[in-house]
Amino acid sequence: MHMKELSIPDKVLSLECLLRRLPETHPRYPEVQADYARFLKGYRGEKAVKYYLDFLSDKKYCLFHSLRLPSGKYHFQVDYLIITSRYALILECKNFFGTLFFDETFNQMIRTANEKEEGFQDPISQAKWHQQQLKNWLHSHHISLPIDYFVVISNPSTIVKTTPQNRQALKKVIHGHSLLNKIAEMDQMYRTEILDSRGMRKINKQLMRSHVEEKFDALGKYSLKTNQILTGVQCPECGQIPMIRHRGKWFCSSCGVKDKNAHASAVQDYFHLVNETITNKQFRDFVHLESEDTAKRLLNAINLPTIGTNKGRKYLKPRG
Numbered sequence: 545m546h547m548k549e550l551s552i553p554d555k556v557l558s559l560e561c562l563l564r565r566l567p568e569t570h571p572r573y574p575e576v577q578a579d580y581a582r583f584l585k586g587y588r589g590e591k592a593v594k595y596y597l598d599f600l601s602d603k604k605y606c607l608f609h610s611l612r613l614p615s616g617k618y619h620f621q622v623d624y625l626i627i628t629s630r631y632a633l634i635l636e637c638k639n640f641f642g643t644l645f646f647d648e649t650f651n652q653m654i655r656t657a658n659e660k661e662e663g664f665q666d667p668i669s670q671a672k673w674h675q676q677q678l679k680n681w682l683h684s685h686h687i688s689l690p691i692d693y694f695v696v697i698s699n700p701s702t703i704v705k706t707t708p709q710n711r712q713a714l715k716k717v718i719h720g721h722s723l724l725n726k727i728a729e730m731d732q733m734y735r736t737e738i739l740d741s742r743g744m745r746k747i748n749k750q751l752m753r754s755h756v757e758e759k760f761d762a763l764g765k766y767s768l769k770t771n772q773i774l775t776g777v778q779c780p781e782c783g784q785i786p787m788i789r790h791r792g793k794w795f796c797s798s799c800g801v802k803d804k805n806a807h808a809s810a811v812q813d814y815f816h817l818v819n820e821t822i823t824n825k826q827f828r829d830f831v832h833l834e835s836e837d838t839a840k841r842l843l844n845a846i847n848l849p850t851i852g853t854n855k856g857r858k859y860l861k862p863r864g
């Protein structure tokens with residue numbers, strides 16, 4: 545059963561907006577671009593792993609994508625969590641190309657690609673740390689379920705290496721295509737039924753209830769102010785910002801396209817970059833519109849949830 549479906553992470557969507565609205569000449573542009581590429585790659589790796597997970601029986605396995613649970617003052621987030629009646633399984637997905645070497649002595653992962661060596665945090669230590677935190681979470685909810693983990697390398701052409709002594713890496717680092725076999729091995733290993741169907745429902749409900757969505761503040765992350773990004777409606781055809789309001793439509797002076805609804809994407813961009821609510825005045829400033837009545841009509845037509853009335857009305861980012 546898919547309890548929490550795979551979806552494009554908020555940080556990928558926010559950075560995609562930021563790249564469209566930050567002038568390419570801005571000194572932080574390359575950094576935003578690099579972060580965007582990295583987050584997108586991570587998401588694509590998770591999506592590739594999902595292909596295999598879709599083969600699992602809905603009845604036996606409950607699947608959570610990007611579950612983020614509290615752990616003391618902090619949170620921890622696992623790429624995939626699988627709950628069964630006999631065990632829980634954490635999957636850390638890694639989407640790397642090149643050759644990965646797992647170094648047990650220094651708890652490090654070294655990636656060699658294009659004749660360049662780079663060190664990364666060891667995903668095995670990361671998975672074990674998540675295992676420990678999940679154990680604490682289960683304990684605090686009076687559930688005792690064994691927890692296991694795998695580091696899943698999503699790119700089939702990535703070469704994985706380690707020393708023959710590094711049993712952990714040999715056992716725990718796997719390629720996506722062997723995931724289903726490894727889960728079958730887990731099923732053989734954990735044979736004691738711990739949760740009945742009621743217990744399963746309960747833990748799934750509690751996990752969903754404890755999940756805290758990560759707030760990603762794209763402007764804050766790069767110390768950007770709203771006046772440093774390009775405001776205005778963006779042309780859906782050529783990407784030009786801003787479009788001009790003319791005879792009830794948005795007009796692009798660059799490619800000549802006319803569009804009735806282009807402001808709706810600008811509101812989405814505002815939600816991703818500036819704030820999760822927007823007032824009539826903020827909307828007018830952001831899309832370069834003068835008429836309060838027009839702004840009201842356009843905003844109402846997008847059908848967003850609202851709070852407050854008249855001048856105090858705020859339009860809200862839709863949930864989920």
Ligand SMILES: [Zn+2]
Nearest residue numbers: 779782796799
């Ligand atoms: Zn255009």
